[in-house]
Amino acid sequence: MKHETLLEKSRKHLWLPFTQMKDYDANPLIIESGEGVKLKDTEGKEYYDAFSSVWLNVHGHRKKELDEAIRQQLDRIAHSTLLGMTNIPATELAERLVKIAPPGLTRVFYSDSGAASVEIALKMAFQYWQNRGIKKKSKFVTMKNGYHGDTIGAISVGSIDIFHQVYQPLLFDSYKVSYPYVYRHPSGDATICRDACLAELEQLLMEHHEDIAAIILEPMMQGAGGMVLMPEGYLAGAARLCRKYDVLLIADEVATGFGRTGEMFACDHEQVTPDIMTAGKGLTGGYLPVAVTMTTERIYEAFYADYTELKTFFHGHSYTGNQLGCAVALANLELFEQMNLIEQVQEKAAYVKKLLSSFQELKHVGDIRQIGLMCGLELVADKETKQPFEWANRTGYQVSLKLRELGMLTRPMGDTIVFMPPLSSRDSELTEMVDILRQGILSVTEGA
Numbered sequence: 001m002k003h004e005t006l007l008e009k010s011r012k013h014l015w016l017p018f019t020q021m022k023d024y025d026a027n028p029l030i031i032e033s034g035e036g037v038k039l040k041d042t043e044g045k046e047y048y049d050a051f052s053s054v055w056l057n058v059h060g061h062r063k064k065e066l067d068e069a070i071r072q073q074l075d076r077i078a079h080s081t082l083l084g085m086t087n088i089p090a091t092e093l094a095e096r097l098v099k100i101a102p103p104g105l106t107r108v109f110y111s112d113s114g115a116a117s118v119e120i121a122l123k124m125a126f127q128y129w130q131n132r133g134i135k136k137k138s139k140f141v142t143m144k145n146g147y148h149g150d151t152i153g154a155i156s157v158g159s160i161d162i163f164h165q166v167y168q169p170l171l172f173d174s175y176k177v178s179y180p181y182v183y184r185h186p187s188g189d190a191t192i193c194r195d196a197c198l199a200e201l202e203q204l205l206m207e208h209h210e211d212i213a214a215i216i217l218e219p220m221m222q223g224a225g226g227m228v229l230m231p232e233g234y235l236a237g238a239a240r241l242c243r244k245y246d247v248l249l250i251a252d253e254v255a256t257g258f259g260r261t262g263e264m265f266a267c268d269h270e271q272v273t274p275d276i277m278t279a280g281k282g283l284t285g286g287y288l289p290v291a292v293t294m295t296t297e298r299i300y301e302a303f304y305a306d307y308t309e310l311k312t313f314f315h316g317h318s319y320t321g322n323q324l325g326c327a328v329a330l331a332n333l334e335l336f337e338q339m340n341l342i343e344q345v346q347e348k349a350a351y352v353k354k355l356l357s358s359f360q361e362l363k364h365v366g367d368i369r370q371i372g373l374m375c376g377l378e379l380v381a382d383k384e385t386k387q388p389f390e391w392a393n394r395t396g397y398q399v400s401l402k403l404r405e406l407g408m409l410t411r412p413m414g415d416t417i418v419f420m421p422p423l424s425s426r427d428s429e430l431t432e433m434v435d436i437l438r439q440g441i442l443s444v445t446e447g448a
């Protein structure tokens, strides 16, 4: 009864993000509660949260310490502004973030979504050169297939055709370079692919660095572009080129940050300190919308002046530095330390890697990409030729529906099946999730 009326209300009044509502109407779902790595819907059916509620969740749902941190903060205050003043948890959290971020990132600018943190990074990079009187450096370099959020600036530096094409007339131009997608590179070889992509980037920088403000990229793994793993050495190579040509490096760690890849930040895999780093998603353990844009003193100082010089960073949001969000983020990071979570993720990632290696035998699994607990399985029609499935068949989507039937939720990127379980998942839970994953893929691609 309750389920039926909710269903009716949802169909009548809601418009869901990134959702063809015709699909929702055919397959509606309303979550009622969650516990650990599972979600429960309004009909009482349980599902593994195998995509961490779209890449957010860290310690599972209803984590006692996180719930408690919010309750305690509520007894003091829920929210006051960060415009011209600060608050206690926002201040404490800034210090904590600087401690765990790549060395040299010493300033924290808050916002409330990954997309906003990217807008901030772009404006900051642009204005940095303006404030220094180097007005020509105004353009951005982005990676093909990149994703940085859905606001206009973020999609201007994004390049997933299927999402972004329709908005093209609204967007500013940027230079696009090839992302090292080894599986789809003609050579199929990681080193050749990496070096070719770095050479392409260097060529562009050589010709145009005088009008380039910054490069923006997703370090180590492109998320929404289909879980595409960077070959070793590309990130460090790109960072080197940025320094050589005096171009800022923006690392978008919204998906990869906070342990997801088996290091606190993906940049740590190659000891890279970007000039600007964005982060969000896992920051609050998947509880509340807080994001950050972190930068260096060098950038910060270019904005520090008498007001009348008009070098102020003119950007802010109503809920910037929200106390409830910052309090739960602090509790989240406290748990990372207490539990040695990064080490645990590395162990679990090795376990998942072993489980997923058996998928190589499957007829339609073309490529398995993984870093930490961030995995993508690319489904193809023909393994030999790497021929994709017919786009309109929506194979990835069909698999996700089957998985849902089998008691597991995830959201594919085209025909790449995403597996991003909460970092707290136990081995037994991971085993069960991977079993379901195999069943779902087999059922849709081989009719098994």
Ligand SMILES: *Cc1c(COP(=O)(O)O)cnc(C)c1O
Pocket (backbone or CB within 6 Å): 112, 113, 114, 115, 116, 118, 147, 148, 149, 150, 218, 223, 224, 252, 253, 254, 255, 256, 280, 281
């Ligand atoms: C999810 C994501 C964003 C956007 O974050 P929102 O909080 O959804 O706005 C930006 N960049 C990357 C790399 C992401 O994965």
